[in-house]
Amino acid sequence: MEYITLNNGLKMPIVGTGTNTYGKENNDYNGALTNKIPELVSALELGYRSIDAAISYRNEELVGRVLSESNVPREELFITTKVPPSEEYISTKEATRAAIDNSLKNFQTDYLDLLLIHHPIEDKEQLKNTWEVFEEYYEAGKLKAIGVSNFGKTQLNEMKEFAKVKPAVNQIQINLKEFNQDLLDVLQEEGITPVAWGPMKAEDHQKEVLDEIGKAYNKTGAQVLLRYQIERGVVVIPKSHNRENQASNIDLFDFQLTAEDIAKINNL
Template sequence: MEYITLNNGLEMPIVGTGTNTYGKENNEYNGAIKNDIPELVSALELGYRSIDGAISYRNEALVGRVLAESNVPREELFITTKVPAAEEYTSSKEATRAAIDNSLKNFQTDYLDLLLIHSPIEDKELLKNTWEVFEEYYEAGKLKAIGVSNFQKHHLDQLKEFAKVKPAVNQIQINLKEPNHELLAVLEDEGITPVAWGPMKTEAHQKEVLDEIGKVYNKTGSQVLLRYQIQRGIVVIPKSHNRDNQAANLDIFDFELTPEDVEKIKNL
């Protein structure tokens, strides 16, 4: 595994696994929560240590139970979760504290490695209150890093007006269908690490080019795409329910794309 150093010095695995459909009936986002989560068990066995969760996924407690029952030491894990922008969680500082405390309980831990605001909070006062609670838990050591998700430049500018702690990451959609080049440039200027959700999305013509590049390295087009992202300093959190695909998504550290390949992919 390779790591990226966040702006507060914390090291984050550059590849993690999403969990938004893990442990759910028919592997569907809105599916009922099951009693087991074999896809997370296999991910841990294969070496995944960065686990990306969220309150809105409804499966924090199940994910937390599997993590606690695994033989992986807590210090090796990098647990991320997210507080929804909904009023239930942001209407007051007490509501935000309750949400964080419940996530800590669900994950059976006394600290989270990364906590994000799941989507922009449009009300500036509520955003300020929520971020101040994040900072409070960060200063207390209960959160090792804090950040945001799905924030655009104007949202980051608003946060900057009062934030004492700069967000460490912005988790956004980054893939060949939605490359987000302009926002990535903003994050680079601000020293905020981009984390890509949905990193595997491609059009058919793009997949053909990726597959062609992959032949040179004896890799799949999907592995080429993930390698392209991490070479640019982007953390990726691909998700799969298939053990072989999970393994393949980790098998991207033994080759390096040429500058020409990177440029070709960027222009797809």
């Protein structure tokens, strides 16, 4: 595994697994919980250590149980979860504290590696209050890093008015359908690590180019795409329910793309 160093010095695995459909009937985001997550078990067996979760996924407790029952030491895990911008969780500072405390309980741990605001909070006062609680738990050591998700340049600038702790990451959509290059440039200028959700999305004609590049390395087009992202400092959190695909998605560290390869992908 390769790691990226966040702006507070914390090391984060550059590849992780999403969990938004894990442990749900028919692998459906809105499906009923099944009380089992074989996908997460296999991911841990294959070497995944960064686990991307969220309160809104409804499966924190289930994910937490699998992690605690695994033979992976807590210090090897990198657990991320997210607080939704709904009144239940951000109406007051006490509501936000309760949300964080419940996540800690669900993951059976006394600290989380990374906590994110899942989506922009439109009310500036609520955003300020929520971030202040994040900072409070960060200073207490219960959160090793804090950040945001799906924030644009405007919201990031708003945070500069009150944030004592700069967001460590911004988790946004980055893929060949949504390059999001302007925002990516802003994040890298600001020293905020970009984390890509949905990193595998690509059009058919783009996949053909990726597959062609992959032949030189005996790699799939999907592996080429993930390697492209991590080589430019983007953390990726691909997700699969298939063990073979999970293994492929983490098998990225024995090849390096050429400048020509990167130019071809940039032109897509």
